Amino acid sequence: MKQKLTSPVQIILLLDLTAMGLTGQLYPGKPKIIRCRSLEKETFSCWWKPGSDGGLPTNYTLFYSKDSEEKIYECPDYRTSGPNSCYFDKNHTNRWTTYNITVMATNEIGSNSSDPQYVDVTSIVQPDAPVNLSLETKTSASIIHLWAKWSPPPLADVSSNSHVYHYDLRLKPEEKEEWEKISVGVQTQYKVIRLQAGVKYVVQVRCKLDLGEWSEWSSERCIQIPRESLPEKPTIIKCRSPEKETFTCWWKPGSDGGHPTNYTLLYSKEGEEQVYECPDYRTAGPNSCYFDKKHTSFWTIYNITVRATNEMGSSVSDPHYVDVTYIVEPDPPVNVTLELKKPINRKPYLVLTWSPPPLADVRSGWLTLEYELRLKPEEGEEWETIFVGQQTQYKMFSLNPGKKYIVQIHCKPDHHGSWSEWSPEKYIQIPADFRVKDMVVWIVVGVLSSLVCLIMSWTMVLKGYRMIAFILPPVPGPKIKGIDTHLLETGKPEELLSALGCHGFPPTSDCEELLIEYLEVEDSEDQQLMPSHDNGHPSKNAKMIPKETDSDSGRGSCDSPSLLSEKCRASCALPSTLQTQDIRDAQENKGGKRSWETQCIASEQTILLSNNESTKSSTWPAAQLPNDQPPVFAYHSTADAHRIILSTTNVNIAPVLVGNEEKHQSQYPITETVHDDMEKQREMENLHSKRDQTAVQVKQNRPNDKSPFLNPKLMDYVEVHKVRQDEEPAVLLKHKKNSGKTEKYTIPGTSKEYTKVSTVVDHNILVLMPDSRIQHTSVSQEPAMETSQNLQQGQAEKNMSYCLTVPSECKRETSGSEYVDPSSFMPSFK
Amino acid sequence: CHTSGMPTPNGKEYAQKIPREELTHLILKLLQAWKEPLSHFNQHIEHHQELPDDSLSKAKQISSMVHELKTGVEKVTEKARFSINSLNGMASSEAAGLSISNEANMMSDSDFIHCFRRDSNKVQSYLKILKCRIMPENSC
Numbered sequence: 006m007k008q009k010l011t012s013p014v015q016i017i018l019l020l021d022l023t024a025m026g027l028t029g030q031l032y033p034g035k036p037k038i039i040r041c042r043s044l045e046k047e048t049f050s051c052w053w054k055p056g057s058d059g060g061l062p063t064n065y066t067l068f069y070s071k072d073s074e075e076k077i078y079e080c081p082d083y084r085t086s087g088p089n090s091c092y093f094d095k096n097h098t099n100r101w102t103t104y105n106i107t108v109m110a111t112n113e114i115g116s117n118s119s120d121p122q123y124v125d126v127t128s129i130v131q132p133d134a135p136v137n138l139s140l141e142t143k144t145s146a147s148i149i150h151l152w153a154k155w156s157p158p159p160l161a162d163v164s165s166n167s168h169v170y171h172y173d174l175r176l177k178p179e180e181k182e183e184w185e186k187i188s189v190g191v192q193t194q195y196k197v198i199r200l201q202a203g204v205k206y207v208v209q210v211r212c213k214l215d216l217g218e219w220s221e222w223s224s225e226r227c228i229q230i231p232r233e234s235l236p237e238k239p240t241i242i243k244c245r246s247p248e249k250e251t252f253t254c255w256w257k258p259g260s261d262g263g264h265p266t267n268y269t270l271l272y273s274k275e276g277e278e279q280v281y282e283c284p285d286y287r288t289a290g291p292n293s294c295y296f297d298k299k300h301t302s303f304w305t306i307y308n309i310t311v312r313a314t315n316e317m318g319s320s321v322s323d324p325h326y327v328d329v330t331y332i333v334e335p336d337p338p339v340n341v342t343l344e345l346k347k348p349i350n351r352k353p354y355l356v357l358t359w360s361p362p363p364l365a366d367v368r369s370g371w372l373t374l375e376y377e378l379r380l381k382p383e384e385g386e387e388w389e390t391i392f393v394g395q396q397t398q399y400k401m402f403s404l405n406p407g408k409k410y411i412v413q414i415h416c417k418p419d420h421h422g423s424w425s426e427w428s429p430e431k432y433i434q435i436p437a438d439f440r441v442k443d444m445v446v447w448i449v450v451g452v453l454s455s456l457v458c459l460i461m462s463w464t465m466v467l468k469g470y471r472m473i474a475f476i477l478p479p480v481p482g483p484k485i486k487g488i489d490t491h492l493l494e495t496g497k498p499e500e501l502l503s504a505l506g507c508h509g510f511p512p513t514s515d516c517e518e519l520l521i522e523y524l525e526v527e528d529s530e531d532q533q534l535m536p537s538h539d540n541g542h543p544s545k546n547a548k549m550i551p552k553e554t555d556s557d558s559g560r561g562s563c564d565s566p567s568l569l570s571e572k573c574r575a576s577c578a579l580p581s582t583l584q585t586q587d588i589r590d591a592q593e594n595k596g597g598k599r600s601w602e603t604q605c606i607a608s609e610q611t612i613l614l615s616n617n618e619s620t621k622s623s624t625w626p627a628a629q630l631p632n633d634q635p636p637v638f639a640y641h642s643t644a645d646a647h648r649i650i651l652s653t654t655n656v657n658i659a660p661v662l663v664g665n666e667e668k669h670q671s672q673y674p675i676t677e678t679v680h681d682d683m684e685k686q687r688e689m690e691n692l693h694s695k696r697d698q699t700a701v702q703v704k705q706n707r708p709n710d711k712s713p714f715l716n717p718k719l720m721d722y723v724e725v726h727k728v729r730q731d732e733e734p735a736v737l738l739k740h741k742k743n744s745g746k747t748e749k750y751t752i753p754g755t756s757k758e759y760t761k762v763s764t765v766v767d768h769n770i771l772v773l774m775p776d777s778r779i780q781h782t783s784v785s786q787e788p789a790m791e792t793s794q795n796l797q798q799g800q801a802e803k804n805m806s807y808c809l810t811v812p813s814e815c816k817r818e819t820s821g822s823e824y825v826d827p828s829s830f831m832p833s834f835k
Numbered sequence: 836c837h838t839s840g841m842p843t844p845n846g847k848e849y850a851q852k853i854p855r856e857e858l859t860h861l862i863l864k865l866l867q868a869w870k871e872p873l874s875h876f877n878q879h880i881e882h883h884q885e886l887p888d889d890s891l892s893k894a895k896q897i898s899s900m901v902h903e904l905k906t907g908v909e910k911v912t913e914k915a916r917f918s919i920n921s922l923n924g925m926a927s928s929e930a931a932g933l934s935i936s937n938e939a940n941m942m943s944d945s946d947f948i949h950c951f952r953r954d955s956n957k958v959q960s961y962l963k964i965l966k967c968r969i970m971p972e973n974s975c
Binding site: 298304370420 | 839843845846847848850851953956957959960963964965966967968971974975
């Protein structure tokens with residue numbers, strides 16, 4: 006029963022032991038807040054140092070409260086600032102509050118909290134140290150400076166840049182211990198003076214914000230101050246003479262070795278031992294030496310050196326040998342002027358003039374300069390260089406008007422030496438009036454020529470035809486006597502042939518032979534007879550027919566102003582009749598006659614059948630009157646304005662119609678005239694009474710003409726009634742009634758008929774003669790009528806070679822009868 | 836240079852001060868002094884293989900030019916009727932010239948050319964001054 010007693014004790018002991026064991030891993034130790042720090046017053050961190058952890062994992066938590074508030078917050082960020090830290094970011098940081106911070110260590114057994122820490126943000130501010138510290142030594146005026154530069158500490162939160170740091174700098178020679186502290190201020194650089202040459206220095210910087218603590222010192226930087234030494238050797242740059250009377254030398258100094266350095270220039274002349282010093286260091290500027298006229302000698306070589314001296318010593322430059330003659334470099338030319346010259350009859354040009362530089366003595370010939378100029382258009386890239394020589398002017402011809410140019414000039418001595426600088430840019434503006442003048446001329450020329458063209462075109466338009474005709478006169482067709490081209494065209498062989506046959510020749514004396522009886526011819530001023538014998542034809546023809554009529558035919562033998570039917574014309578009887586009978590015969594035989602005949606027949610009355618084709622018969626000019634043509638009197642024999650009026654009856658025999666004005670009427674008159682009724686015949690008998698007027702009146706069918714005579718029905722043959730051969734020869738025509746045409750023709754031969762006109766006497770008398778050859782009958786008919794009308798009767802009618810009648814008539818009558826060709830009477834009719 | 840012994844004006848002012856006759860005389864002396872050395876030099880370089888032909892012909896050309904120049908200046912002297920003293924001076928300088936030319940023969944080629952260049956420049960400058968003094972209207 007004892008055993009029962011020990012177990013509780015054991016249990017208790019066990020428990021105690023356990024408890025003791027546990028407390029071996031006891032409460033965590035009390036943590037301790039080491040420090041709290043703010044970098045920039047907007048955030049801060051606190052670090053603590055943990056106490057013993059009692060052997061068990063311990064959690065640390067930081068609790069803080071603000072000011073006197075009761076509320077307790079926990080640390081917002083344990084990580085940012087590292088282990089055992091708490092980072093308060095901007096949102097949790099308030100400058101104006103005092104934080105009461107405690108850290109609690111907690112483990113399984115228990116917890117333990119640190120002593121509270123009161124943190125005022127503004128008082129715990131301490132920035133980081135500055136960074137990027139750099140050192141540099143500079144020597145100026147023999148004084149060595151040390152330049153220190155750095156950058157402010159970087160911030161995690163870059164947004165807040167408005168912080169102003171104050172900096173401190175400290176330096177010391179490497180071997181020394183004492184720092185020399187310098188308060189820099191807010192700059193991030195500093196110049197340190199009073200340095201010892203040849204010493205190595207160590208430099209550090211630190212910073213702080215307005216209220217707060219200084220940062221740590223930045224890392225060290227070292228620098229070696231250079232030791233003072235001899236000055237470096239200077240070098241002579243160049244020596245120049247601007248006018249070949251003085252010269253200057255320049256040199257370049259080396260480093261001065263830390264001490265102020267003096268420079269001296271020394272020279273000696275060729276062949277002399279003496280060394281001189283530069284007479285003038287100032288005139289030409291620093292580091293230069295100016296030799297005036299007295300000290301300049303030519304054709305001698307100078308030996309020039311420069312010496313640099315400082316406290317440590319001196320050094321001498323290399324010698325420089327110079328002969329002044331060869332180092333001439335003049336100044337640029339001056340007074341560059343432009344002048345525009347405008348000579349007459351030539352293109353204007355530009356004259357560029359300049360003067361030599363003022364110092365150069367060109368007048369005495371001591372220095373001779375050569376010039377060169379260059380120019381380019383304002384926008385151009387390349388210069389055009391022109392060597393001018395020794396003259397001081399230049400003429401420029403080839404510049405583009407209206408453009409702007411830049412020009413520069415420079416010069417050099419004519420022997421040795423170097424080119425001067427270019428003169429200042431000179432702008433040339435080429436006046437554009439060069440071009441303007443040309444333009445004006447061209448414009449004027451253009452306007453004038455266009456005007457001329459306009460005028461010409463107008464005239465062409467208005468008078469085109471005439472102009473063309475004027476310029477290119479119409480080619481006249483062939484004028485062959487007796488050939489009517491129109492007839493040719495129509496191509497009726499009969500007519501053609503008849504036309505050919507009808508071709509009349511100028512009247513020959515044949516006509517004269519025909520004179521048998523006298524024919525009284527009346528001359529009247531009536532109208533329009535074709536005048537002009539010779540040339541009359543053409544004109545007549547022309548007038549008569551639009552187509553050309555064969556003038557010749559008109560003039561030809563049978564100019565009888567017969568009624569011109571085309572037929573008649575075509576037949577051209579009259580003219581032809583004058584010719585040999587054969588021709589006539591031929592004519593008669595020709596178809597033309599037939600046609601003629603037909604026509605006649607067709608229109609009984611119409612002696613002259615309007616031959617539609619008449620127009621073709623150009624042979625009979627008279628016959629074919631154009632419509633509106635005045636009566637063209639075919640036969641040339643009639644003098645101008647003479648009308649031969651064949652008066653069968655009266656003096657005024659119906660005018661022979663010359664030309665057929667498309668009207669048969671034209672024929673009528675003729676015929677009528679020819680075949681008048683008896684009255685007329687009688688009249689004719691009385692004709693002689695009116696002999697004074699002898700004219701064969703050829704009238705076209707004008708109503709106002711003596712158309713009264715016209716009577717188509719009066720196609721009648723007139724027979725010579727009687728011929729008087731007395732002093733007043735006259736042919737008296739007897740009216741004859743014809744029933745048929747044919748009859749007419751048969752008649753002939755029975756009686757002695759005067760069908761031939763032998764001569765014309767006294768200008769007004771036709772002398773007819775008998776012709777026994779009158780056989781042609783067929784022909785005689787109409788033509789006979791017509792032809793004979795005026796001049797002949799009966800046969801004679803037909804045979805009225807008096808071509809006054811319609812030519813066709815003539816033709817018809819050609820049956821052997823010979824017709825008087827009025828042309829033969831031409832002279833007399835004048 | 837062998838002609839260094841000659842007293843020649845070293846500057847513009849000096850050249851303008853001395854009378855024209857003397858200047859002319861000086862020019863002639865100089866030209867005379869180079870006559871002999873030039874011909875000797877020509878002979879000398881003819882044996883030089885490495886010189887291009889241009890140089891040889893050029894040297895000969897220069898010799899003749901110097902001679903012509905001298906002739907020309909003499910003509911000018913006559914025309915300008917400078918005093919006879921100059922002619923006399925010429926005679927004496929002839930003798931001096933011979934000795935000088937002997938000296939010239941001993942110069943090195945580069946020195947020779949250098950001296951010749953200088954003296955020809957001298958002659959040119961003197962002539963130009965002379966020209967502008969005698970006839971100032973021509974581009975002076």
